[in-house]
Amino acid sequence: MDHVIFPKVPMLAQNFCAGEWSTGGGERREILSPLNGQVIGHYHESNPSDILHGVEQAERAFQGWRQTPLKDRCQIMFRLRDILLRDRDKMIATISLENGKTQSEALGSFMKGIEVLEYALSLQNIDDLARLQVSRGVYCEYRREPLGVVAGITPFNFPAMVPMWTIPIALTLGNCYLWKPSEKTPLTAKFIAQAAVEAGLPAGVFSIIQGGRETVEAIIDHPLVAAIAFVGSSRVAKAVYQRGTNLGKRVLALGGAKNHILLLPDADGILAGIGIADSFTGCAGQRCMAASVLLAVGNCAPIIEKIKERAAAMVLGESMGAIISSEQRDFLNAAIARAEAAGAKILLDGRRPQAPQGMQGGYWLAPTILDHVPAAGEAAQVELFGPILSIIRCQTISQAIAIENSSAYGNAAAVFTSNGALADKVVAALQAGMVGINIGVPVPREPFSFGGINASKFGHGDITGGASLDFWSNLKKVTTKWEQQKDHNWMS
Numbered sequence: 001m002d003h004v005i006f007p008k009v010p011m012l013a014q015n016f017c018a019g020e021w022s023t024g025g026g027e028r029r030e031i032l033s034p035l036n037g038q039v040i041g042h043y044h045e046s047n048p049s050d051i052l053h054g055v056e057q058a059e060r061a062f063q064g065w066r067q068t069p070l071k072d073r074c075q076i077m078f079r080l081r082d083i084l085l086r087d088r089d090k091m092i093a094t095i096s097l098e099n100g101k102t103q104s105e106a107l108g109s110f111m112k113g114i115e116v117l118e119y120a121l122s123l124q125n126i127d128d129l130a131r132l133q134v135s136r137g138v139y140c141e142y143r144r145e146p147l148g149v150v151a152g153i154t155p156f157n158f159p160a161m162v163p164m165w166t167i168p169i170a171l172t173l174g175n176c177y178l179w180k181p182s183e184k185t186p187l188t189a190k191f192i193a194q195a196a197v198e199a200g201l202p203a204g205v206f207s208i209i210q211g212g213r214e215t216v217e218a219i220i221d222h223p224l225v226a227a228i229a230f231v232g233s234s235r236v237a238k239a240v241y242q243r244g245t246n247l248g249k250r251v252l253a254l255g256g257a258k259n260h261i262l263l264l265p266d267a268d269g270i271l272a273g274i275g276i277a278d279s280f281t282g283c284a285g286q287r288c289m290a291a292s293v294l295l296a297v298g299n300c301a302p303i304i305e306k307i308k309e310r311a312a313a314m315v316l317g318e319s320m321g322a323i324i325s326s327e328q329r330d331f332l333n334a335a336i337a338r339a340e341a342a343g344a345k346i347l348l349d350g351r352r353p354q355a356p357q358g359m360q361g362g363y364w365l366a367p368t369i370l371d372h373v374p375a376a377g378e379a380a381q382v383e384l385f386g387p388i389l390s391i392i393r394c395q396t397i398s399q400a401i402a403i404e405n406s407s408a409y410g411n412a413a414a415v416f417t418s419n420g421a422l423a424d425k426v427v428a429a430l431q432a433g434m435v436g437i438n439i440g441v442p443v444p445r446e447p448f449s450f451g452g453i454n455a456s457k458f459g460h461g462d463i464t465g466g467a468s469l470d471f472w473s474n475l476k477k478v479t480t481k482w483e484q485q486k487d488h489n490w491m492s
Contacts, residue, residue, distance in 0.1 A: 004035060004096060011041035013186035013210055015050055016193045018057040019203030024050050024210055029183060034100030034322035037361035041098070043186050046211040051218045054207045058149040058176040059224050061204025066146050066174040070124050073172050077121035080168070080199035081114060084192070091191045095159050098185045100322030100363070105283055112443070113164030116464050119446040120168035126447075127469065137485045143476040146174030147226040147250070150472065151219050153180045153240065155232045156324055157286045159188035165450065165464050166229045167192070167206070170472045175227075176205050180219060183212045184324060220244050227472065229463060230254065231288075233383075234409070234455045241458035252459035252471055256383040257288045257411030257452065260404040261440065262397070262426060265298045267416035271438055273306030275416065276389070279440030281311055281367045284321050285387035288456070289412050289434070289441045293373075293380055294391045295400035303416075304371075304391065308348055311367035311389075317356030323363040323386060332365055332386040339379040339390070344370040350387065375403055383409070397426065405431045410454030412442055433457065 013031065014021045026045025033040045046054075065073075084091070088110055095106040131141035152166045163179060170177050181189045189208050196206045209215060220228055220243050227250035230240045234255030244251035261276055279291035296304060314320045323329040333351050340346055350366030365386055373379045373390040380390050380403075394400040404413055414436035415426040423437045433452035436442025444450055449465030451457055461467045 005093065006033065006036065006038065006097070007040055010039055011187055013041055013043035013181075013190065014208075015046060015054065015210055016189075016206075016208040017050075017054040017204070018061075018207075019197065022050070026050075026211065029212075031098060031184070031187065032325070033097055033362070034324050035097065035317075035356075035362045036359045037326065037363065041187050043183070043210045046209050046215045046218075048218060051209055051215065051222065054178055054209050055149055055219075055222050055224050057204040058178055058207055061202055062146075062148050062176045065176055065202060065205045068174070070172070070174075073174065074121045074124045076200045077117060077168055077172055080195055080201075081117050081121065083195040083198050084114065084117070087191060087195065091160060091188060094188050094191065095185075096321070098187045099156060099159055100324060101283060102318065102321045105321060109158050109161040109283075113161040115446050116164050117168040119465070120172040123169075123172050123469075129475075134479075136487075137481055137483060139480045141478050141480070143478060144173065144469070144473045145476050146473055148175065149178060149224050150175045150227040151178040151180065151225050151229070153216055153219070153228065153230045153232070154182060156182040156184035157283060159185040160192065162231050163189070163192065165231075166468075166472075169464070169468050171201070171206065173469065173473045175472055176207075178207045178209060178219060178225065180209050180211065180215055183210070186210050216240070217243065220249070221247065226250065228253075229471075231463070237458050238455075250471065252461060252463060253457070254288070254451065254463060255456050255458065256385075256409060257290075257456050258293060258381065258383050258407050258409045259289065259291050259412040259414075259432075260293045260295055260400075260407070261291045261413070262295045262297060262400045262404070262415040262417075263300050263303060264397070264415070264417040264419070264422070265300055265303075266418045267300075267303060268418060268438070269303050269306050272303050272416040273310055275438065275440035277307045277310035277367075280389040281314055281320050281387045282441065284323055284365070286324060286385050288452075289443055291414070291440055292384065292388065292390060294389055295394050295403055296391055297394045297397055297400050304347075307389070308369055311369060312348055314367055316353055316364050316366060317359065320367065320387065322359075323365050326363050328385065329363040329365055332384060332388065335378060335382075335384050335386075336368055336370070336388065339370050339373060339377065342374060342377050342379075344373045344377070344379060344390070347371045347391075381407075397422075401426065401429045405429070408455045409452070411452035411456035412436070414439055414442055
């Protein structure tokens with residue numbers, strides 16, 4: 001990763017409220033790069049007055065923003081898109097620096113965020129709400145109205161993409177948005193805020209509040225915050241959902257996953273080898289759509305060997321990035337040891353990796369494959385969040401489906417096979433919100449929405465696409481009558 005440039009002076013992540021930058025009034029926290037373990041920046045926790053100021057300024061801006069015509073709001077989104085694309089190299093470099101992704105992974109995730117932004121700016125043309133004559137002289141219509149001040153709480157693994165799942169849609173619909181980035185990756189937020197200002201967003205419409213758990217809780221508890229979107233672990237997602245809904249707020253909280261891939265012996269070896277290997281190693285396995293369990297049905301030895309070969313050939317820093325922290329790396333190393341002690345066979349061991357030159361102090365773990373993992377074991381049940389693939393050997397497709405459906409999670413699943421009719425039957429049987437056929441990472445493309453089921457999501461609806469519109473807005477139903485009909489009845 002010779003192209004990575006580490007800052008000579010630590011960068012500062014600040015709050016952004018009412019169009020102005022400010023430093024939080026709480027404790028100072030350091031930001032470490034997973035690539036080399038060195039300090040690259042710092043931020044200050046927000047105190048209650050910082051949060052109060054941010055919410056009040058957003059509420060003040062809301063009245064003017066909600067009355068801005070949708071087409072005018074979309075024009076600002078057009079400019080925001082152009083500015084972000086213009087400055088994408090700076091953003092990609094920062095994403096890689098603070099998250100540990102490779103440059104190509106940072107670019108891919110950034111462009112997925114742009115895709116959601118493009119969907120948001122298209123709302124002026126596609127959100128065609130109904131107006132019907134329901135009786136003689138009587139009309140009913142829908143009018144979409146914003147909620148007010150809304151908040152987004154985002155994770156470390158996608159510093160730009162996940163925020164851009166929600167920011168463009170919520171803003172385009174007329175809300176004012178308060179963003180709490182991950183305390184591990186708060187630096188990318190600066191570029192999005194700068195782009196928003198240049199695009200013409202009025203002061204207060206978009207705000208950033210830095211901090212950790214106490215900041216999250218204060219944002220949820222504030223009476224003027226009408227809705228909260230969260231992405232993170234299932235444990236925290238459930239807590240956010242319960243805290244917010246207990247206060248009568250609208251909450252959509254996406255949690256973790258334990259995604260299964262069913263591998264059938266008739267699968268295309270090249271397609272499966274590449275798709276499965278890339279799925280569990282992409283973003284160093286630190287994504288909720290990563291394949292973490294391979295349900296190998298029957299004799300899949302030749303395909304498993306192809307998966308192993310591709311994973312073993314990956315070069316850290318080029319084809320795979322770093323683990324977010326030393327604590328997470330140590331947890332993964334220990335989990336591999338526990339799996340081996342429980343009877344798993346290690347086909348590929350990444351615990352003694354060759355770190356990129358000059359980055360030996362970073363948090364690295366190479367791809368790891370565990371075979372013959374017990375279905376009830378930790379490696380098969382717990383979201384490890386790293387580049388580890390657990391293989392469970394299955395005698396039948398029914399057995400594999402039963403294992404997948406017994407998971408507490410329900411984010412994603414996939415099947416690799418050359419039999420189309422069989423693939424359709426498997427897809428119909430799998431209990432997951434997003435399912436792929438010969439696709440290792442079945443992320444829907446806009447306008448198809450993103451979201452899982454069961455313990456992978458708390459709340460109703462999805463976070464992107466058409467399904468997200470009703471989360472960020474209310475539908476006002478208007479019934480109109482201008483004159484009395486001669487043959488009127490209860491409907492007219």
